[in-house]
Amino acid sequence: MTASTARTDTRPSPRKRAGNGAARQHDTDEIGLDALVGHAGYAVRRFQIWIFQDFIRTLGEVGIRPTQYSVLTVIGANPGLSQMAVANRLGIERARLVHLLDSLEQRKLVKRIKSKADRRSHALHLTAPGETALAKFKRLAAEHERHVEEKIGKANRQRLLRILAGFT
Amino acid sequence: MTASTARTDTRPSPRKRAGNGAARQHDTDEIGLDALVGHAGYAVRRFQIWIFQDFIRTLGEVGIRPTQYSVLTVIGANPGLSQMAVANRLGIERARLVHLLDSLEQRKLVKRIKSKADRRSHALHLTAPGETALAKFKRLAAEHERHVEEKIGKANRQRLLRILAGFT
DNA sequence: GGAAGATTGTTGTTGACGACAACAATTGTT
DNA sequence: AACAATTGTTGTCGTCAACAACAATCTTCC
Numbered sequence: 001m002t003a004s005t006a007r008t009d010t011r012p013s014p015r016k017r018a019g020n021g022a023a024r025q026h027d028t029d030e031i032g033l034d035a036l037v038g039h040a041g042y043a044v045r046r047f048q049i050w051i052f053q054d055f056i057r058t059l060g061e062v063g064i065r066p067t068q069y070s071v072l073t074v075i076g077a078n079p080g081l082s083q084m085a086v087a088n089r090l091g092i093e094r095a096r097l098v099h100l101l102d103s104l105e106q107r108k109l110v111k112r113i114k115s116k117a118d119r120r121s122h123a124l125h126l127t128a129p130g131e132t133a134l135a136k137f138k139r140l141a142a143e144h145e146r147h148v149e150e151k152i153g154k155a156n157r158q159r160l161l162r163i164l165a166g167f168t
Numbered sequence: 169m170t171a172s173t174a175r176t177d178t179r180p181s182p183r184k185r186a187g188n189g190a191a192r193q194h195d196t197d198e199i200g201l202d203a204l205v206g207h208a209g210y211a212v213r214r215f216q217i218w219i220f221q222d223f224i225r226t227l228g229e230v231g232i233r234p235t236q237y238s239v240l241t242v243i244g245a246n247p248g249l250s251q252m253a254v255a256n257r258l259g260i261e262r263a264r265l266v267h268l269l270d271s272l273e274q275r276k277l278v279k280r281i282k283s284k285a286d287r288r289s290h291a292l293h294l295t296a297p298g299e300t301a302l303a304k305f306k307r308l309a310a311e312h313e314r315h316v317e318e319k320i321g322k323a324n325r326q327r328l329l330r331i332l333a334g335f336t
Numbered sequence: 337g338g339a340a341g342a343t344t345g346t347t348g349t350t351g352a353c354g355a356c357a358a359c360a361a362t363t364g365t366t
Numbered sequence: 367a368a369c370a371a372t373t374g375t376t377g378t379c380g381t382c383a384a385c386a387a388c389a390a391t392c393t394t395c396c
Contacts, residue, residue, distance in 0.1 A: 036238055066209060093382090118343090145208065167214035168210060261356090286373080
C-alpha cells in the first residue's frame with residue numbers, strides 16, 4: 001500500500017483514526033466492491049447523487065431543485081400544457097406534480113389557468129417574474145453543467161449525453 | 169393573435185397545432201424539453217429510474233433491492249467489516265444501514281458479531297444461506313446487466329462504466 | 337338523450353432514501 | 367481521572383416513486 005493514500009472522509013480531526021493492529025481494520029479505499037464493479041446501475045447511482053448535490057448547491061441561492069427546474073423549463077418552452085401533459089413528458093406522477101405546482105405557484109413563478117375547452121384541466125403558464133427568474137435559473141444551471149465537465153471531462157460529458165439520449 | 173379559438177396557449181413555438189377547433193391535446197413526443205436537453209443530470213436521472221426499475225423487477229422474485237444487493241456484495245467480499253466501514257464505502261449513512269442490516273439479519277442472510285477488539289462495533293458476515301443466496305442474486309444481477317446491454321448497447325455500457333469509474 | 341366508462345386534478349398513504357440531530361456505550365487522548 | 371472522539375442506535379424531516387380513491391368533467395356508446 002502506498003503511504004500517500006488520499007483520504008476521502010471529511011473528518012476534521014488531524015489525529016490518527018481509531019483502530020488497532022490486532023483486529024485488522026480496513027481502510028476505506030482497500031475495501032473491495034467485488035461484483036458491484038461492472039454494474040452500471042451502481043456507478044450511475046453514485047454519479048446521480050453527486051450531480052444532484054452539485055445542482056442543488058449551485059442553484060441553492062435561488063432555491064430551485066432539479067425537479068422544479070425541469071417543470072419550469074418544460075412549461076416555459078410549452079406554455080398552456082395541462083398537468084397531465086407535463087407529468088407524462090417528465091415522467092412525474094400527476095399526484096406529485098400537484099405539490100410541485102402548488103409550491104411554484106405560491107412563489108408566483110407559475111400560474112394555473114382554467115381551460116375553457118376542458119374544464120377539468122389547467123393550462124400552465126409562467127408568470128412574468130417567472131420568465132425572468134427562469135432565465136437566471138438557466139444561467140446557474142449552465143454553471144452547474146460546467147462543474148460536470150470539470151468532473152468527468154468535456155468529451156466524456158458529450159459521450160454520456162449521446163449514450164443516454166434515448167431516455168430524455 | 170390567435171386565429172380560431174380563444175385559447176390560452178398563444179405563443180411562438182415550433183410545435184405544430186392541429187387545425188381543428190376541438191381541444192387538441194399535445195402528444196407526448198411533440199412537447200419540447202428546451203434547456204433540459206443538454207443537461208447531463210436529467211438524462212442520468214431518467215436512466216437511473218429505468219435501470220433501478222429493471223433491477224427491482226429482475227430481482228423481484230428474490231425480493232432484493234439495489235441497496236440491499238450492494239450491502240450484501242460488499243460484506244461478502246470483505247467479511248468482518250464494521251457497519252461504519254460498509255456505510256463509508258457505499259456512501260450510505262450509518263443510520264440508514266442499521267435498518268438495512270436489521271432487514272437482512274431478520275432474513276438470516278447477514279449476522280452481526282460483536283467485535284472482541286472494539287466492543288462498540290459489529291463485525292458483519294454472511295450466513296451460510298446468505299452465501300448461497302448471494303450467488304443466486306449475482307446471477308440475477310448479471311441478467312439485469314444484460315438488459316442494460318440490450319437497452320443502450322454493449323459498447324455504450326462499457327463506455328459508461330469507464331466514464332463513471334471514478335464514482336465507484 | 338342518457339347511461340357507462342374514461343380522464344383530470346386532488347388528497348391521502350406507503351415505502352425507500354438522503355440528511356441531520358441526539359443519545360448511550362465504548363475507546364482513545366491528555 | 368477528565369475530556370474528546372467513534373460506533374451503533376433511535377428519531378425526525380423532506381424528497382421522491384408508486385398506488386388508491388374521489389369529485390368533477392369529458393367521451394363513448396346504446
